[in-house]
Amino acid sequence: MKTERYIAELTSLPAFEPEREGWSALAREAIEPNPFYEPGFLMASARNLERPDAIILLVVRDSARNNRPVGLFPLCWPRLRDGILFGAISLYRNPYTSLSTPLIHADCVPEVLDAAFGLLAAPGGQADVLHMPLISASRPFGAALAAYCAGRGLPQRIGSQFSRAAIETTLSLSEYQRALARNTRKSLTRKLRRLEERGPVAFTTIRKNSPEGQKALDEFLYLESLGWKGQRGTALASKPQTRAFALSAFGTGNDGPDLFFERLSVNGRTIAMNVNLIAQRVVYTIKTAYDEAYGDYSPGALLDWNTIRFGTAGAGIARLDSCADPGHRIETIWRERESIATLIVGVTAAVAPARLDRIETGMRWMSRAIGGAKALRDKLAGAA
The missing domain is CATH 3.40.630.30 (Gcn5-related N-acetyltransferase (GNAT))
Incomplete structure (x- = not known):
């Protein structure tokens, strides 16, 4: 028409x-x-x-x-x-x-x-x-x-x-972290210190089309399949069609959305990962996974805590959208609401x-x- x-x-x-x-x-x-x-x-x-x-x-x-x-x-x-x-x-x-x-x-x-x-x-x-x-x-x-x-x-x-x-703020990273509830800051700091007692802790960012991009996607699919989503059959790798979707949408060498992976590891072992899409300087955290054997350390929460740095002043990102369900535990760490x-x-x-x-x-x-x-x-x- x-x-x-x-x-x-x-x-x-x-x-x-x-x-x-x-x-x-x-x-x-x-x-x-x-x-x-x-x-x-x-x-x-x-x-x-x-x-x-x-x-x-x-x-x-x-x-x-x-x-x-x-x-x-x-x-x-x-x-x-x-x-x-x-x-x-x-x-x-x-x-x-x-x-x-x-x-x-x-x-x-x-x-x-x-x-x-x-x-x-x-x-x-x-x-x-x-x-x-x-x-x-x-x-x-x-x-x-x-x-x-x-x-x-x-x-x-x-x-x-x-x-x-x-997260949508003009605060600096240190200002944003100080604005979190005192109990939240203390809990995350304590768990990070306990995790460091297990060995060297590393937070890593991997872009989709970097040399490590495809390996990071494979690692995420494996990590997700080990947890409760794998047990319920809802992990991306659980079915051939959803695995094929993930490889096509998030894999290297295609014209899918720009994205990066975040990884938390201890002693070289990956214990939490996020998949983040980027569009017009907005980051969308659409998939998360963590190693349930390290559940006492809240590795997913530690990774989300570390992600704050992308959304605060000077990082070059307009805002972060968790894409999470209401009531998700990330609400204690990311203070704004979409x-x-x-x-x-x-x-x-x-x-x-x-x-x-x-x-x-x-x-x-x-x-x-x-x-x-x-x-x-x-x-x-x-x-x-």
């Missing part, structure tokens, strides 16, 4: 893949970063985690820029766990994505939304309600979307909202607000049902 100079179209990932250069440029110039929608990560997801054609791409092009993509919305049909049975389409996510913010060029957000929403709402379009999970509510896209919906008279609902640990919301948007003013209310009710019911099932599973596992 054409809106002045902006043209929206639906296509497939294989058809769009040859435009990786323009796609990557859009990711760099987007109003908000999202490494999970960059070419390498999204293609790795599609090839290894999804059935063919599960992901539909809504692409908006700018005819004044030689038809370069200025908007990218990876779409899929909602799944049962979303609590949306019909009448809506969703921005894509999988268990390894922590954001679903669409990639939209920073200087034409309203125009891109006009074209994209117009295509969805047109006769024969996909759906007139857009389900948007995992949106950073207080960031530029969230604010721009709220203003856009208000200006166009589009109904919008917040289906759910939570906060996760982050607000994450699930939004439900009617893409045309003709969508009745009551319809969004019904969708929201279904989502809340399903969320409670899933939460209850998980609690029962954990209780039964503890009793076994």
